[in-house]
Amino acid sequence: MxxxxxxxxxxxxxxxxxxxxxxxxxxxxxxxxxxxxxxxxxxxxxxxxxxxxxxxxxxxxxxxxxxxxxxxxxxIKDAEDFVVTINLDQGVEVDKLRYTVEDQKVNIIVVPKKGRISHRQISLAEGEKxxxxxxxxxxxxxxxxxxxxxxxxxxxxxxxxxxxxxxxxxxxxxxxxxxxxxxxxxxxxxxxxxxxxxxxxxxxxxxxxxxxxxxxxxxxxxxxxxxxxxxxxxxxxxxxxxxxxxxxxxxxxxKTKPLSTLKIWGRALNHIQIDAQARIVWSAVSREDLEEMGAQSKETHGLLDELISTIPDADVHVLFTEVEEGGFKASMRSSAAVDASRVTATLFGGGGHPRAAGFRMKSYDNFHLQVLECIRKIKEEIARQAQDHDASFGNANRKPDAASPKIFKKGTSIRVGDVLPRREQKINDKHQPEDSFEPKKATSTEKKLPQGPVDIVEGLTSS
Structure with missing residues (x-):
């Protein structure tokens, strides 16, 4: 277009x-x-x-x-002028003009030098924008x-x-x-x-x-x-x-980042969480994090890209950031498997592009609990999108592939490469997609998390 x-x-x-x-x-x-x-x-x-x-x-x-x-x-300078016009075509001449403000009222006093002013000579109008x-x-x-x-x-x-x-x-x-x-x-x-x-x-x-x-x-x-x-x-x-x-x-x-930006990025990368089954990676930056690092919410711009480069094989990456004026903003990036704009618009009234979208939330009691609730809803919407996709190709009742990804218990220490299986789409002659999930082994050249192991998040159970 x-x-x-x-x-x-x-x-x-x-x-x-x-x-x-x-x-x-x-x-x-x-x-x-x-x-x-x-x-x-x-x-x-x-x-x-x-x-x-x-x-x-x-x-x-x-x-x-x-x-x-x-x-x-x-x-914005949007205050329009308000014009009071006195018709002087009857020989009236003005000697003095002054005004007073009393009891939330403006009194305009016009002292004629010659003649007399009647209310019938006065007109009111809004000025130009x-x-x-x-x-x-x-x-x-x-x-x-x-x-x-x-x-x-x-x-x-x-x-x-x-x-x-x-x-x-x-x-x-x-x-x-x-x-x-x-x-x-x-x-x-x-x-x-x-x-x-x-x-x-x-x-x-x-x-x-x-x-x-x-x-x-x-x-x-x-x-x-x-x-x-x-x-x-x-x-x-x-x-x-x-x-x-x-x-x-x-x-x-x-290439130009102040120390506060580097510190808040480090904090966010250290807070990375992964849901291997749903193939979602996210992190959250709270108001307390910003205050402790001496940073502002605007300094998280570009952080989502770093999150993606750190763990590239997820289908969805989300960064939640509390903002100074109240509430939080969430930025989402997705692979071709997920329509990010549809997810954010359907669930939160957000919007953007199919691969990059976002939303805002003003009212909540606890930031971290609200983040988990948002992730829960996002997972459900992604599952619905997948069902719609399968149904559109006649695969709604397709049995899971035997090589489905391994599911881990909460608290298990893992390497990123071990829990995010690489998704490949094979298209047959009838254009019916067949997803293949194979556990991906970490290699020496693969990027790792910046610090230590990652904890599998609440909601994953052993297989």
């Missing part, structure tokens, strides 16, 4: 016909969201537009290399903007919205849409649009190319994630030709 010519034309007209723009990425913004917002800022200011970029999050210093980073603002168009990037639904949305609901309902995104779960909010779920990042969607509009393409620069490449690199985990497509690689090559500073991106995103 690519952007339609009608959507491109409508979005382009909206840019040409308006002057004042507000750009907003999602709450707890990631590099793709921030790079998309700053890319739009760069293009619009080059076109002579008035542009405001709002990002209320406290951003990590590793992103301050992004061109335009210093232009980010924390708050500060923005002509809202541009929301990398955001599947308005509530994902967080407090920025809940505190300014009227603004988001009164001003037209251009929705630029690549999430399959996008609700198509707003009046204008540039949405391509096949794109690997929001910046890839932007690039496709910019390259088809000569007025935009004329302003391509090394800074803009660097912003666009940053989103693409980070959302594909340096082109390692399954969402990487041939088109993504072509876009990356074109951006490099246009001056994108790849090594600068890599240095700041992947």
């Amino acid at each position: 690519s952007l339609s010519s009608s959507d491109i034309a409508a979005a382009t007209r909206a840019i040409e016909q308006n002057q004042r723009f507000l750009i907003v990425p999602h709450a707890n913004v990631d590099p793709d969201g921030l790079s998309s917002a700053l890319s739009m800022y760069t293009i619009l200011t080059a076109l002579g537009k008035e542009v405001t970029v709002i990002c209320p999050d406290t951003l990590p210093s590793s992103l301050d290399f992004l061109p335009g980073f210093e232009k980010l603002q924390r708050e 500060h923005y002509d168009l809202l541009i929301i990037v990398d955001t599947a639904d308005l509530p994902l903007l967080g407090s920025l949305y809940t505190e300014h609901v009227d603004l988001f309902s009164e001003i037209p919205i251009l929705n630029i995104d690549h999430h399959i779960s996008n609700t198509r909010f707003g009046q204008l849409h540039l949405i391509d779920p096949t794109a690997a990042s929001a910046t890839e969607v932007l690039y496709a649009w910019l390259m088809q509009v000569p007025a935009f393409r004329a302003h391509m620069s090394p800074d803009l190319a660097t912003l666009l490449l940053t989103g693409l690199i980070t959302d594909t985990r340096s082109f390692q994630n399954p969402n990487t497509t041939p088109r993504s690689l072509e876009v990356a090559a074109e951006l490099l030709d246009q001056g994108a500073r790849q090594q600068e991106i890599i240095q700041h995103i992947y």
Whole structure:
């Protein structure tokens, strides 16, 4: 799927016909969201537009290399002027004007120099709005903007919205849409649009190319994630030709981490838990962990990728992180065997992509117990997906393979390679999948957990 010519034309007209723009990425913004917002800022200011970029999050210093980073603002200026008009066409002249505030009331005192003012000469009106168009990037639904949305609901309902995104779960909010779920990042969607509009393409620069490449690199985990497509690689090559500073991106995103980040990553990796039967790996970072390590929740960005590289053979990886404003966020990655966006949307109202999704939870009594409850629900939903898949191929009643993975007792010390069997799918001529589960032996080249044995979690019993 690519952007339609009608959507491109409508979005382009909206840019040409308006002057004042507000750009907003999602709450707890990631590099793709921030790079998309700053890319739009760069293009619009080059076109002579008035542009405001709002990002209320406290951003990590590793992103301050992004061109335009210093232009980010924390708050929306959405208060409209209220105009009191006095008609002076009957020979009235004003001598003095003052106001007082008493008992939650504003009194405007007008002292005429000549003539008399009647209430019939007074009219009231709302002033002009500060923005002509809202541009929301990398955001599947308005509530994902967080407090920025809940505190300014009227603004988001009164001003037209251009929705630029690549999430399959996008609700198509707003009046204008540039949405391509096949794109690997929001910046890839932007690039496709910019390259088809000569007025935009004329302003391509090394800074803009660097912003666009940053989103693409980070959302594909340096082109390692399954969402990487041939088109993504072509876009990356074109951006490099246009001056994108790849090594600068890599240095700041992947090679520059403060001590607090390293400490909280170590804590999370030491808390890894595995359900071998369900092929799920997860870890949790509590508010207490963050306080003890002197870290912030935003410093867990990128940690899920480390979790995946540490234990690559699971079908599902989940990272739960408590956040400062209350509640927790959960990020999920999956293999082709599991639709992560379906799991998170069905169970928790989340969303994302088939291989990368997430959700949030605001209210719970105990973080660690809630994590276990979420994992229980995720396992059940994965089992339902598997049943649906088997039923669709007529294999609902297929007997388990004799080589099913070994199940361990809780408390058993294991090596990762011994408990996560490698799943292979064999497709016969009728395209009916047959899963084969063979216990996988650890090899000398296989990555191990950073510290000691792993405990099998509650819920597994001996076979």
